[in-house]
Amino acid sequence: MNVGELVAIDMHTHAEISSRGHTSLPDELDAAAGAYFGTEHRRPTLPEIAAHYRERSMACVVFPVDAEAATGTPAVPNEEVAEAAREHPDVLIPFASVDPYKGRLGAREIRRLAGEFGVRGFKFHPSLQAFHPNDRLAYPLYEAIEETGTIALFHTGQTGIGAGAPGGGGIRLKYANPMDVDDVAADFPGMRIVLAHPSFPWQDEALAVATHKPQVHIDLSGWSPKYFPPQLVHYANSLLQDKVLFGSDYPLISPDRWLADFAALPLKDTVRPKILKENAARLLGLGTPQ
Template structure:
């Protein structure tokens, strides 16, 4: 069993992907400028990423075949195909795994592509970014994907909470996952990005539903709300998953900051890898 950190949500890290999606895309470039991260953007070839992961002690990383929609410009943005992720992940077996990005407008064509991605490419879940589509995750267009996840035995990972991108944040309210968890008790749901600024909503959902987990991606640990740190260190330790939303949060800085949170050893192990190893299937 892997005993090194598992990053449950990141982006395709190749030089071409980083340049196209974060440096040259006008909308995302402004987002990274706003948070002072544009100058640190850097892509990695496959050999470079392997060396990078070895150096920082990273175990596994989930890379989203991201499907986003620009709310302002009404166009695709950050569009990464499952095949692009598969091309990288097959060169890094046991280290990089894909998440199928859901475009709710692809309907059953997308559901078929999801099934292929799991069965042929070894993908371990879906990723839903509801903000740009302006369709909350409880919208009917997503439900065929959730049903297929149950059939395939894979989790659904949601980018929730406020979005740094220029899109309506309301679609990321964690409470929008409540009805999904009620309708699909067999579906493992991961509410990422800490749910901020609705962190207590996210904690409430993870406490209420056995099938709901809370992920930390996109927020550096030094900014985690005290309520979430307490949840992670006590009664919610079995429901927490670590993530980066890389390249937004750098792995080394996140891991170093976690060391400063004074987490109990068992809680830290569960956060960093044990809970992920429990809910994601890496043996396909």
């Protein structure tokens, strides 16, 4: 991957369909997410994701979400994501997902995926997976992530999954308070963490955690930048300028739309390249951007 030639690094894209055509969300939750984002929810394949980003001279972190214990639906296989990244190393950066209810079995899976497949990080979606990040059931997984030097990425705040469905599709928002991740950051100081999304309704909590814990970052995915809370923009432009990361939430939000709205934010010229590429390159160990 030639980081110097990239326009941006998107830290948040989803692998939503396997090579065999199965999806990782029940139909009700999937339909609710499409309605929430106001899009026709097309699910690109991994090669299509690679082509989409290559056309834009961007790279992206791509991952499935393993919530099989809660939903009964298997995730897109982690190995497929890793193999696609091997086939498209110029644009795809592989993350994986392991259901926290797998416990020590999940920890072994994390070590295998990091060691054999070169996976760079692991995605958790507490609301969908139905667990509090500071629940000790997940600690064996964090031990493995810290040991392998990979990254833990946590969904935080509101979610479009289940939004508008009866009872929210059974999804509970309480699991996505970033203060739970503060405990994790304190207990695993060697584990790099990303809080995904503007953390509505806990934006101030997310900013406090990222300011206080040196290994905690924030990605800006899942929202158009024109809707960002003012305090998030302020911190991104000042105290957290080295810890905030571009993320789209593709395919639910396109990088084109996100970047067009990002251009209108009142950010310093020195801060924009940090958010778009430099911070992610450093976090991912991709070298110094030129």
